[in-house]
Amino acid sequence: MMDIDKSKLVLVHNKDDMISDIALETKEIGYYKDSWNRFKKNKASLVAFYILCVVLFFVFFGPYMKSYDLPETHSIEAARLNNLTPKIPILEKFGLFDGTKTITRGTQFLLYLNETELGEGVILEGLPQELIDDPNHPDYDGVDSLEVKVDYYKYKNYISSYMPENYFGVLAENENSGGNEDALGSVRRTLTQDNFNEYVKKNYIIDILRIIETPNPENPSEPFYQYEVRVNQFMLSLDTEPEDTFFWLGTTNAGKDLFTEIWLGARISLLMALAVVVINSTVGITVGAIAGYYGGALDLAMDRLVEIVSSIPFLSVLTLLTLRYGTELWVIVFAFTATGWIGMYRTGRMQFYRFKNREYVFAARTLGASDGRIMFKHIFPNTLGLIVTGLALSIPIFVFTEASFSFLGIINYSDATSVGMLIEQGQQVMQIHPHLLIYPSIYIAVLMITFNLFGNGLRDAFNPQLRGVE
Incomplete structure (x- = not known):
């Protein structure tokens, strides 16, 4: 150091120059703005967020998008519209969601086809015309089962309008007993003159079977007429023809629109999940924060209380409450919050105990x-990052748990429908009507995956230790 030539040392600035800091040209980024910027960089979480927005849109507005005023559940009209396959406008022209179905019918079905006419466009493929035209065909007696692709909407209308469910049973009974019971009797409707005129005006009547003339007690000179008619069930129930009827996801076994039922069930599940999460997080984080921050005897007492509460099986709590108070919505919420706050308590206690000595x-x-x-x-x-992640993951956990217990029959709402109940109903007929199981299951799967991805993105976004990290 002593050998350096001092003449080579030159000041960068003159002693009279004013040196000042350069003003920042960028705006200050707050905590939440920085969190949002980090969240946007996580593409999987961002896509999950958009999917959740679409799901929430249908949850709140989907039930109002139905096109038809459907008959009451368990009514005859509703039963005749059950288990319809998905049918969507425009897509049907490309062979997707076109309302078709492959059904299996045996020789008795072929006998029925020879007695009546199903109508144009009902059978699409799979039924040899020679078997219909010729009952004496060599292959006729050998047909035990035959797969036939039909327009299920037209087929269902024909079955419900012309041929009741007991048609074949009545035929067999008549053959065995020599009876003459009308096999189509249950599709008859007896109308008064006023109702008959109204049905004619609205094109509900397919055929007039009989006109009954009876004396008019009020005016004997004018006879009183009653009409036995066969009606178009689609026109009567929906005021539309089968070819103009569209159920986007089909109908349930009770004749309800499956699209509407899924979003009604999703709305109930998500609203209950929100209530459970708010209660659990408020109670758990508050108690956990106090116990973790102050510690000592208070922390020890709370730990003993939590051990006692957590040792009570949740299934026992749920079962006892439902047996005593039924399956009202508040009962289910109370069951999930009775022990559900413990998870958030442990998270809050751990985080406050961890940071209180920083x-x-x-x-x-x-x-x-x-x-x-x-x-x-x-x-x-x-602690917000971990807490927000826990909240985001608690919602799908509740939805999945509630759906599981609904599927098992432990939760069975009397005045509401849940997605778990729809899955349970679809599971019973999944080999015949698979759409009743597929679409509710897809909803549960999508909700679980998107909420998990969304929660992981929130965890990283709200982590203050990552603030400013690219």
Whole structure:
């Protein structure tokens, strides 16, 4: 150092020059803005967020998008519209969601086809015309079962309008007993003159079977007429023809629109999940924060209480409450919150115990900050990432658990429909009507995957230790 030539040392600035900092040209980024910027960079979480927005849109507006005023559940009209396959406008022209179905019918079905005419466009493929035209065909007696692709909407209308469910049973009974019971009797309707005129005006009547003339007690000179008619069930129930009827996801076994039922069930599940999450997080985080921050005897007492509560099996709590109070919505919410707050309690306690001895907490306490300010101004933001992740994951966990118990029959709402109940109903007929199981299951799967991806993105976005990290 002593050998350096001092003449070579030159000041960068003259002693009279004013040196000042350069003003920042960018705007200051707050905590939440920085969190949103980090969240947007996680493409999987961003896509999951958009999917959740679409799901929430249908949850709130999907039930109002139905095109038809359907008959009451368990009515005859509703039963005649059950288990229809998915049918969507425009897509049907490309062979997708076109309302078709492959059904299996045996020789008795072929006998029926020779007695009546199904109508144009009902059978699409799979039925050899020679078997219909010739009962004496060599292959006729050998047909035990035959797969036939039909326009299921037209087929269902024909079955419900012309041929009741007991048609074949009545035929067999007549053959065995020599009876003459009318096999189509249950599709008859007896109408008064006024009702008959109304049905004619609306094109509900397919055929007039009989006109009954009876004396008019009020005016004997004018006879009183009653009409036995056969009606178009689609026109009577929906005021539309089968070819103009569209159920996007088909109908349930009770004749309800499956699209509407899924979103009604999803709305109930998500609203209950939101209520459970709010209660559990409020109670759990508050109690956990107090226990973790103050510690000592309070923390020890709370731990013993939590051990006692957590040792009670959730299934026992749910079963006892439902047996005593039924399956009202508030009962299910109470069952899930009775022990559900423990998870958030442990998270809050762990995080507050972890951060309460950090340097910035000591600095805040030295400057005179109160315990409440330290807890919710300095410690709580550092725990927010983990807490938000827990909240985001609690919603699909509740939905999946509620759907599981609904599927098992433990939860069975009397005045509401859940997605789990739809899955249970679809599972019973999944080999015959697979759409009743597929679409509710897809909803549950999509909800679970998207909420998990969304929760992981929130965890990283709200982690203050990653603030400013690219």
